[in-house]
Structures are given as structure tokens and as C-alpha cells.
Amino acid sequence: MVLDPRAQAAGAGAEASATAPAAVKIRTVDATKVYETKSGPVSALESFSVDIHDGEFVCVLGPSGCGKTTLLWAMSGLHALTRGQVLLDGEPITGPRPQEIGMIFQEANLLPWRNLRQNIEFPFEIKRGKPDRARIAGLVEATGLGGFEGAMPRELSGGMQQRASIVRALAQDPALLLMDEPFGALDAFTRDEMNLLLLQLWSETRKTVVFVTHNIAEAIFLADRVVVMTPRPGRLARVYKIDLPRPRTIEMTFEPDFIAQIQEIKRAVEAGGPHALEVE
Amino acid sequence: MSQVPTELRDEIPSFEEGPEARDRGPIDWTGLTSISTAKSALEIGAIVAVAGAVFFGAEAILRLTDTPTYVFPKPTAVVQTLVGDFGSLYAPHLWVTMQEFLLGLAIGSTIGLVLAAIITQKPFVEKVVAPYIIAMVTTPMIALVPFLRLKLGFGLSPIVFAVALASGPMVLINAATGFRRTDLAKIALARSYGASTFQIFRRIRFPLALPMIIVGYMVGSIFGLLTAVGGEMVAASEKGGLGQRLVFFSSLVQMDNFGAVILIVAALGVGIYVLFYFIGKRWASWEA
Numbered sequence: 001m002v003l004d005p006r007a008q009a010a011g012a013g014a015e016a017s018a019t020a021p022a023a024v025k026i027r028t029v030d031a032t033k034v035y036e037t038k039s040g041p042v043s044a045l046e047s048f049s050v051d052i053h054d055g056e057f058v059c060v061l062g063p064s065g066c067g068k069t070t071l072l073w074a075m076s077g078l079h080a081l082t083r084g085q086v087l088l089d090g091e092p093i094t095g096p097r098p099q100e101i102g103m104i105f106q107e108a109n110l111l112p113w114r115n116l117r118q119n120i121e122f123p124f125e126i127k128r129g130k131p132d133r134a135r136i137a138g139l140v141e142a143t144g145l146g147g148f149e150g151a152m153p154r155e156l157s158g159g160m161q162q163r164a165s166i167v168r169a170l171a172q173d174p175a176l177l178l179m180d181e182p183f184g185a186l187d188a189f190t191r192d193e194m195n196l197l198l199l200q201l202w203s204e205t206r207k208t209v210v211f212v213t214h215n216i217a218e219a220i221f222l223a224d225r226v227v228v229m230t231p232r233p234g235r236l237a238r239v240y241k242i243d244l245p246r247p248r249t250i251e252m253t254f255e256p257d258f259i260a261q262i263q264e265i266k267r268a269v270e271a272g273g274p275h276a277l278e279v280e
Numbered sequence: 281m282s283q284v285p286t287e288l289r290d291e292i293p294s295f296e297e298g299p300e301a302r303d304r305g306p307i308d309w310t311g312l313t314s315i316s317t318a319k320s321a322l323e324i325g326a327i328v329a330v331a332g333a334v335f336f337g338a339e340a341i342l343r344l345t346d347t348p349t350y351v352f353p354k355p356t357a358v359v360q361t362l363v364g365d366f367g368s369l370y371a372p373h374l375w376v377t378m379q380e381f382l383l384g385l386a387i388g389s390t391i392g393l394v395l396a397a398i399i400t401q402k403p404f405v406e407k408v409v410a411p412y413i414i415a416m417v418t419t420p421m422i423a424l425v426p427f428l429r430l431k432l433g434f435g436l437s438p439i440v441f442a443v444a445l446a447s448g449p450m451v452l453i454n455a456a457t458g459f460r461r462t463d464l465a466k467i468a469l470a471r472s473y474g475a476s477t478f479q480i481f482r483r484i485r486f487p488l489a490l491p492m493i494i495v496g497y498m499v500g501s502i503f504g505l506l507t508a509v510g511g512e513m514v515a516a517s518e519k520g521g522l523g524q525r526l527v528f529f530s531s532l533v534q535m536d537n538f539g540a541v542i543l544i545v546a547a548l549g550v551g552i553y554v555l556f557y558f559i560g561k562r563w564a565s566w567e568a
Contacts, residue, residue, distance in 0.1 A: 078468050098474035109465045112566040113487045125483065126473040152566060172473075 022054040023089075025176055025208040026075060030084035033070050043233035044070040047084070050227055050236060054175075057202060057209045059219035060227045063269060067234025068212040069106075072180050075210060076103050088176070098127060102169035102207075104179040108161035110153040110168075117149040120168045132171060139167040142204075143197060159190040163197070170201065179211045183218070192250055195221055199248060216262045216269070220244070221253055228268050238268055350533040358539035369525075369537065374544060376521040380436050381508045381548075384443020389500055391444070392451035393493065397481070400459035413456075416449040425511040434518050439511045446507035447500035454496025458489025491564035498556035502549060509545055 033045040045067040052058050062068050073079040075086050077093045086093040088100060110119045120140070124131040140146055143163040153161055162182055169177060183191045195218060202209055213219050219226045220242055228237040240261070244252060252258055339355050341347075349357065362370070399406045421442045428438035466488070470480050512523025522541055529538040 073468075076472055078471060096472050096474050098472065101472070103469070103472040105465050105469060107465075109469050111466060111484070111487070113490070113564075122469075122483070123473040126470060126475045126479055154566065 022056065024051045024087075025054045025056070025089065026210070027051045027087045027090075028071070028075065028084065029087065031071065031074055031081050031086065032083040033067070033074060033079065034082045045074070045081075046233040046235050048229075048234060048236055049084075050239075052208060052210060054208055055206045057199075057211065057222060057224045058227060059223035059225075060210060060212045060229060061216060061219040061265065061269070062214065062229030062234060062237075063231050064214055066229045066231050068214075068229060069180055071229075071234065072178050072210065072212050076101055076178050078103075098123070098172070100175050102172055102174035102177045104162075104165055104169050104177065104182045106181045107185050108153070108158070108165040110161055110164060112153050115150050115152050116145065116156070116164050119153065119164055120149075120171055123168060123172050132173075135173070136167065136171050139170055142201065143167055157190075158186050159194060162186065162194060166198070166201070170205065170207075175208060177207045177209045179209065181212055181214065184213070184215075191215075191218065196250070198222065199246070203247065216265050217253060217258075220258065220261055220265070221248060226265065228265060240265060349535050351535075353535040353539040357536045358543065361536045362540035362543060365537075365540075370522075370540060370544060373520045373522050373525050373541075376436065376519045377508050377512065377523070377548075380439040380511075380521065381443055381504055383436070384440040384508065385447050385501055385504045387440070388444030388446070388448030388504070389451040389497060392448035392496070392500070393455050396452045396455035396459055400456050406456070413449055413453055416445065417453055421446040421507050422510040422514060425507075425515045429515040429517075436517070436519055438515070439508055439517070439521070442507050442511045443504040447504035450500035450503050451493070451496040454499065455489060455493045458492030458496075459485060461488050461492075463488060491560065491567045494556060494560045494564055498553065498560075501552045501556065505545075505548055505552060 028048055028050050031045055031048040032043075035042045035044055048067075048071060050058075060068050060071060070079065074081050075093070077086075077096045080094075088097060110116075111122060114122065117136075120136055121131045140149065143166065145160065145163055145167065148156065148160065153164070156164070165182070183194045186194060198209075199222060211219075211222055220240075221244075223242050226240040226242060228240065229235065230237045242261075244258070335355050342352060342354050399409055424445065425438060425442050428441055432438040432441060463484070466484050467480055470484050475483065508521070509523040509526070512521035513527050516524050516527070522545055525541045526538060526545075529535070529541065
């Protein structure tokens with residue numbers, strides 16, 4: 001695995017032709033978000049520009065409170081930006097886009113008063129559509145949830161709950177999947193399982209995935225590219241292209257190259273601040 | 281899509297809960313239902329034995345000490361008049377009280393529930409009306425019954441009005457607590473699928489508030505029953521009612537009949553509790 005500084009790009013579209021020939025799926029341009037709080041304005045996200053291509057798996061990595069979630073919520077249309085914009089297939093996003101975007105939240109965010117099946121069918125109810133039973137059944141089998149459709153969320157482990165939330169999002173067949181630290185609350189073993197399952201589902205469906213995490217190993221393991229953010233206010237620090245071959249296995253994470261890359265990125269994150277913006 | 285290898289599956293937690301782990305509600309009143317849930321003959325035996333000891337123990341003490349009925353009625357005499365004279369002496373008055381109670385509760389709780397849903401949407405409105413709600417919750421509405429009699433006459437309506445005033449604010453204050461729970465992640469989930477404000481209310485906010493709404497109905501019902509019976513006691517009506525019977529029988533020192541009415545009122549209160557306990561188990565069990 002090679003760390004390729006030429007793949008880094010601070011600006012939108014700078015490396016579009018170099019890394020992937022695919023079209024840009026989602027693009028943020030000068031994305032800036034300032035929250036008005038009682039103690040004054042807090043800048044959560046500053047001039048963040050990035051291109052994410054069709055079918056690409058991109059991890060957004062940064063320390064806690066760096067604006068990763070703000071970025072993701074802006075991409076999903078749930079939050080308006082203070083300045084700048086988000087373009088989905090070239091169109092500016094002004095609100096939720098239930099047909100194109102699937103959102104997966106921190107923890108599983110299942111509705112505790114509904115059983116698994118009712119949770120998975122929840123988006124269909126909101127959209128007043130008929131649940132795609134065949135598609136749901138396939139996803140339920142693929143995620144190992146078969147036989148648990150009638151179970152309530154509290155009867156399931158954290159990993160199973162998060163699988164159900166992935167099924168809930170994928171059942172809508174969105175082109176873009178936004179994942180907000182989905183496995184942050186899981187133990188290390190379950191997290192590995194979930195990462196493998198996610199990569200398997202991704203290789204079969206080829207969605208565009210934006211995956212927010214603060215776990216460096218997880219980011220490298222999953223991503224085509226890792227976008228590193230600075231501490232608050234969140235700015236784009238560096239973009240790392242990950243050359244790890246696919247399909248990826250847990251064994252790869254024990255290789256010296258992998259560990260060297262973790263260290264490299266860790267230093268970049270810790271350097272933080274404006275220094276991290278200096279790209280050679 | 282291919283099958284995930286079984287070794288990737290999580291451990292399946294046991295769905296069985298031990299008897300100790302079972303939710304027994306805000307108050308452990310398993311004594312009331314334990315006849316049906318008791319695991320062993322010993323438990324059932326103990327429950328029956330204690331009930332029998334209380335009933336016949338009281339009877340024995342009253343007989344041995346030769347206590348006159350006007351001081352304390354014998355349990356057997358109370359049960360005798362309750363069963364024997366139920367249709368003639370008690371049922372018509374039970375019906376009057378039930379009408380007042382159910383009508384008042386229906387009116388009060390509906391208004392309370394709707395108001396709770398509205399005011400919690402606007403923090404400003406909530407701040408303005410909060411003192412009145414707290415005043416209504418804490419003021420004993422029985423105190424208003426003599427006044428309501430003068431205004432609304434000697435039929436059922438004054439008591440219905442008082443029951444509504446007693447139960448409505450209880451439903452309101454609890455339901456408002458429920459509606460104030462805003463789980464932003466769940467609302468964001470619904471919004472990400474394009475949910476309207478009404479859909480968010482119906483699919484997220486209302487189910488989230490439901491356990492507190494059920495608590496509000498339980499407390500409101502018990503306050504409503506107290507107000508119905510108490511109201512009948514303080515301001516007699518031509519229709520009667522259980523409260524009016526309590527005053528009537530005690531003034532005639534007919535303590536057997538008095539005891540029978542007390543038993544009916546107590547059974548109503550326990551019945552309300554049991555009813556809402558099971559409603560809560562059915563509709564709010566997710567919040568164990």
C-alpha cells in the first residue's frame with residue numbers, strides 16, 4: 001500500500017480526472033456552517049470543498065467535534081449551510097432527498113416501539129409506497145437478520161440493530177449512502193464484522209458511500225479515499241488515496257503498510273489546525 | 281446477494297426474562313394479579329391464606345369483642361348486603377357515578393391531550409399557560425362542586441364538569457412531558473425520508489409521548505374518580521351516586537351498607553389501575 005501525496009487535493013475537482021473516471025456524485029463547494037449559540041457564533045465547518053464520485057467509498061475522518069456530522073447533515077439536506085452549497089448530480093441540495101439519499105445514523109436509530117420489520121418498512125410508510133417485500137427479504141437474509149423480523153429493537157444486540165438500520169436504508173435503493181459514525185458504539189469485534197458486511201454489500205450494490213468516522217483504522221480499511229478534517233472549525237486537511245486491494249480482509253489490517261498509514265494519518269490529524277492545510 | 285457466514289452473526293440474546301427481571305410497573309402491585317402469574321402453588325396458597333386471615337380475622341375480632349355494627353361493620357355482613365342488595369341499593373348509584381366519571385374523563389382528557397400537543401410546539405405559549413395548568417393540577421376540584429351546583433343545577437353536569445377539570449390537567453401535564461421529549465435523531469430520520477410535520481407528529485412524536493400519555497390517563501382517571509365521589513358527597517344531587525350514598529348511609533349509621541359502597545369505590549380505583557397497567561404493557565412496553 002502506498003501513500004500517494006499526488007492524490008491529495010484541497011480543492012474541488014482537482015483530482016477528479018486523476019483518480020476516478022466516474023462522474024461526480026456529490027460535491028460540496030465552500031461549505032461553511034456557523035451555529036449561533038448563547039455564547040456566540042461557533043464555526044463548525046469552514047470552506048469545505050470535496051468531490052465524491054459515483055460508486056466511490058469515501059471516509060471522512062476527523063477528531064470529535066470537528067464538524068463531520070455537520071458536513072454529513074448538510075450533504076443530506078437536513079441542515080442548511082451558512083455559506084457554500086452541496087451539489088447532488090450537479091443539482092444544489094436544498095432539503096431532504098429521500099429518493100436519492102439514504103442516511104445511516106450514529107447508533108442504529110431504530111424506533112423502539114416498532115419491531116424489526118416495521119422499522120425496515122418505516123420509510124415506505126413515510127413515502128406512502130408499498131414495501132418492496134422481495135428486496136427487503138433479500139437484504140434481511142444478506143445481513144443475517146432472517147428470523148428476527150418480529151423482534152423488538154431492545155431484544156437485539158447493537159450489531160444487529162445497526163444491520164437493521166442498514167437494511168432500512170438500502171431497501172430504499174438510494175444512489176448515495178451517508179453514514180454518520182454508524183459503528184462507533186459497537187465493540188471492536190462487532191465493528192470488524194460490520195465493516196466486512198458493509199464492504200460486501202457495497203461491492204454488490206456499488207452505491208456511493210460517504211462514511212464519517214473518528215477511527216483511523218476503520219477509515220483506511222473501508223475507503224477508496226480518506227478525507228481528513230482539521231479540529232474545529234472543520235476544514236479539509238488532506239485526502240489520502242487508499243491502494244489496499246479489494247476484497248479487503250481483516251488480515252490486511254495487521255500488515256506493516258497498513259499500520260504505517262494509520263500512523264501517517266494520525267500525525268496529520270494531531271497536527272491539526274492551519275498546518276494540516278499545508279499540502280506539498 | 282450471498283449469505284453472510286454464520287460466524288459473522290451476533291450472539292443472539294435470550295428473549296426469555298427471568299421472573300425477577302419482569303417489569304412490575306411503577307408500583308409493584310403483583311399481589312393483585314399474582315393469582316394468574318404465580319409460579320408455585322405455595323405462592324397462590326400464601327396469597328389466599330393471607331386474604332382469608334384478614335377477612336376472617338377481622339370478623340373474629342369483631343365478634344369476640346362484641347363490637348356493635350355502628351362502630352365497625354362485620355366483613356360478612358358487608359359482603360352479604362353487597363351481593364344481596366347489589367341491584368336495588370348500589371347498582372343505580374354506581375351507574376350515576378360511572379356516567380359522571382366517564383363523561384368527565386372523556387371531555388377533560390381529550391381537551392388536555394390536544395392542548396398538550398399544541399402548547400409543546402410553542403415554548404412561548406407553554407410559558408404563558410404553565411402557571412394556570414399547575415394551579416389547576418394542584419387545586420382540589422371538589423372544592424368547586426358547591427359552586428358548580430349553583431351554576432349548573434342538580435343533575436349530573438356539575439360533577440361531570442368537576443371530573444373534567446380534575447382529570448384534564450393531569451392528562452395535560454403528563455402528555456406535555458411526553459411531547460416535550462424530542463429525539464432529534466429520530467425526527468431527522470423521518471425528515472430524511474421526506475416526512476411532513478404531521479407525519480413526524482404521528483409516527484415519531486406521538487409514539488414517543490405515548491407512555492407518558494398513558495401515565496397521564498391513569499393519574500387523571502384516579503383523580504377523576506376521587507372528584508366524582510367527593511363531589512357527590514359535598515353537594516347532594518337528586519340523582520344520587522356512590523358519594524351521596526356514603527353520606528346517606530353514614531348519617532343513618534347503616535355501616536354495613538356504608539362498607540359495601542366503600543368496597544365498590546375501592547374496586548373502581550383498583551380496576552382503573554389494573555386497566556391502565558395492562559394498556560401500558562400493551563402499548564408502551566418498549567419503554568421497559
